Amino acid sequence: MSKILDVKDDIVQIGTDDGGIKEVRRVDVKFDAKPGDKVDIFENENSVIVTKKEDETKKEEISDQNPNGGVNININNTNTNANPNNGYVGNGKKVVNKWIYVLLAFFLGGLGAHKFYAGKIGAGVCYFLFCWTCIPAFIAFIEFIIAICATPDANGNILV
Template structure:
């Protein structure tokens, strides 16, 4: 790789890799030379063939290209930042709430043990059964992620 270092009246001065300089007339160039252009010089008998090497523009040099790939393989870590909720399988939670919701088994499954105990204590009033039925409907309306999980809040 060589570099144009000087433009004389009739000649172009090119510095080569071995720190030597060569002079060529403008007629050998098929481009308008400028000081600092990078060129390839190929000797051809008594003359030479000179090609300009494309240089990246300043704008391209200053750009930073960042490619980040972040794949989550553990579904629990996807929801780690969600406060107050637990990740559960939608259909297991629905079936537990529908068939055993009056006793709060779906609350035990989702990790809300305190609420599960309250459901058991008040199960004789059938109020937990009514709440569990409403929970079933709400569970059916929640969209699940690719793994079939939903977030259940207290």
């Protein structure tokens, strides 16, 4: 194995495998040469090219650290997004307290108070605008019966 012995201005001295010393021009060395670097020498009749030899122990360390041949894939699949529910369910319904909804539907249902409480502002406005016809009061009474028959969850909430 050839090794760089000395680097002087424009001359690089390389110790060869057979114990000899070969001098080459610095421009023929294709890397930043330092004494102690292990090199490969390629020569023909007209030119000499010197390349740095990769250290075998480094290759083994790399292959031990990464058995996939230099490809390192690091997948971090964690979800750190905050996901507040705010009482909404995916099917357009909202979670409300059963007894508050029932009382609002019974006493103020004709004005649409139970709709405002459930977050259905448009329906609440319609109930309020047509309250003089008593139709919203009739619908609110039906919604009161439906809500009182609904089974609440462990917290006393129902879906409306």
